[in-house]
Amino acid sequence: MISPIQPKKDRMLKWFKKYHKWPGLIFALFILLFSVSGIIMNHRSLFSSFDVSRIWLPGNYAYNNWNMAAVKSSVKLPDDSLLVYGNIGIWKTDSSFSSFMDFNKGFPNGIDNRKIYSLLHTHNNRLMAGTLFGLFEYDNGWNKVNIPVKEERIVKIIQKNDSLLVMTRSNLLIADLNDKKLNFSKIDIHAGEDSGNKVGLFRTIWVIHSGEIYGIAGKLLVDLVGLIFIFITLSGIFYWLVPHLLKRVKESSKSGIKKLNRFSLKWHNRLGYWSVLILLLTSITGMFLRPPFLISIANAEVSKINYSKLDDPNTWDDKFRDLIYDEVLKRYIVGTSDGIYYSDDEFGSVLRKYSVQPPVSVMGINVFEKLATGGYLVGSFSGLYQWIPEERIIMDYFTKLPYDVSSQDGSPFGAISVSGFIGNPDGNQFLFDYTDGAIGLGKSGMFPQMPVEIIKKSPISLWNTSQEIHTGRIWDFLLGPFYILIVPLTGLASVLILVTGFFAWWIPYRRKTKNKKSKTITASQPKLP
Template structure:
């Protein structure tokens, strides 16, 4: 094949995919910058009325509810992505119980609520809060760790357990905390998940704040290349029209040349970084996610994940089993047991239920040795002593599938709520479903109105392509990989064309 023919093919590979993907590339860039700074944008909300109909709460779906807690006043606090709402044991009326949390729905994303020594504590995405009964407001509680995100709260006798993504905190008064770094598990290898590595590479967090700012810059570069690329496509048409009308075109020709020059310069400088970032991002969503979800890789020295703590960013849930006198931890690596003194390595559960990469949403003891475990992988009954696992809905023994498996199942368990004589589980898509007693009440209009979507979550929906599900159905799952392939084609063909046609003109 002649050089001229090859150049022509690469021009087409660069031109038409670029025109097709430019708008979506800008969406990726802008939404990615927002997602990179969740705390900064946490006070900004988006009305669900501005979003497609499938983002409107129906029957408490979309992970509106994660759990419930019965207070000493015989009231029930229902909590989750909607914040905290107080009701009675029959779920008759719901009262807003979010006074004191900072502005923004993201600041009242609740993971756990407990009552400790007659005081309520809430573990949120943005920190630990306690209820001031005199002011009837939630107040921030300072904890001796840098991270704000509280993964779980629980009680161990007269001790409050606060689990972050990295550490276990213990307190006897709710004010002063002992920080415990859990010992490494039995057979520990200093590795991390390939998914986590790709995630932090894609966001830039792999290099901390400087890395995030670099990725922000790549986002701005993506916008710049998309806009200048479109201008280069439309400039010839504009110039021809002006010539036909016998209008001056000199300034347009000059701008066209400068536009192409800077498009090429910026493109070849940042192309490699954009290719790496795009490749990593493609693997953070199904179907490519399935291939890396369970893979382990070595920790890259000097990066954000190069941490001496073997449980760095891995802890998810905690429960103290008083009968067996041991801790149970749900982590991104699976379930582990620990003795009270933490003097020995954590023991991995030899047999355990599957938990989605999105985390364990239900961990409830039913008997001394039986736990109810729920995640987007379904709900299971788990005997922690024998290791027996059964599907909660079918009561059939669980058999792990061979090879790669989907990170979600038909029953996407988002939460569990218990009343006086009733219990309900919450499916991400279908919402509240009855386990016992009467049906769960309809979602009050007050809760729907007061539960917008955070700007961060809206950005996530655009970034992952879920925002287009109402248009293309289940095919939206191909949005990220197809867009990634398209962007890679544009970048690689652009570098080739610059190398062959423009490099010598510098």
């Protein structure tokens, strides 16, 4: 006798199979690309020497007018020449930017190894560069300087009298500039006055998604997740192709294809149901790291997860972004991912947080300078602002209109995505927008065209190529601004694929288990005489 529930279960099973199959096929390419790129992104230093020529990428990845963070800023040398630096490395030029000379000798191979975040020419004629992978000093070529911290991503280098201060994303170091061999020590930075057992939700989701939350072990686990995604996607495509292949191959080849299909399907199912929870976690967290879901978490905070990377005794772990020393106020001003703080006592007590904060994108602060006209210049992907905290003034640097703090909507992007700024010795000022490149401010005119030599010597790193794929930006040339939907749609599709796939396996498995149990019970019952 057939149970009345059976047809209903069969309809459900067909529904699960249908919505496992078609979203899986439609989004297969994106899932594969996200998986491969994610594994590469998890090991930046390992892949730092590998570059990709921009000619192999869509046209919008070719440098145009110094865009894509080509330039962050410049440093003036005693001979009135300038060192322009940023994602292109370091190039020497004159005050009119009429010619450029390669100044990257000594950096390791790979464009990632010469991404410059800070450059300083000291009063005793030492030249220091802060890169993604450490501190370097110039002496007929760039030489790496040892610093006593594991995390070497430099965000700022400044000098105060005879002291050299180097800020990484997690620590502030100090050394005596008069020592031929710089000997750094850590400065103990107290917590901010508003510090608590909280951390940004964005960062929490980031380290969960990458696996970094549990160090290298967590990263390797997420790498395994990526490999599982690759296998179940390819095996799913193969399962769909098998009926078509069997119609087109010779009889002698059919048994091999069927055998491979059985093996592939077996492990497709096993890996799928064994890892469904962590696959779901990876898919869901990934969706919230890009707009539009990113907007909902950009400014949120949550409690730290105990016994994880987030539960670090260093309150400022991975939070430092920039540093200024104001000679007039005798004050250190510290840009962090939690806001902008200051210290008037050489970091002897807790950092004070400014009550009025300029808008800074969750993507980080890119311009932070003291202005001769008063206050500070603060630039990020949220725009460019003149900030005078003592007078509680925040002014749009372009329109000169006051900024309405209440108008902040949580969006990480403004009308202009500021990636760099140069104040030329002759008074000209140039802003660098991530998309549009160099923009002359006031009567500064046009910034010179980007030399062919710089373009040729500035490929895109394999890591950044992977990042463009992983964020979906690689599809901008085809979809325009709608590319931002690729990550959330692929994430939602992945959730649907995983859930339907699990139940498409579980319903037959459950039915088979029940039938087997029923047969066992029947067989164990004594037969009537």
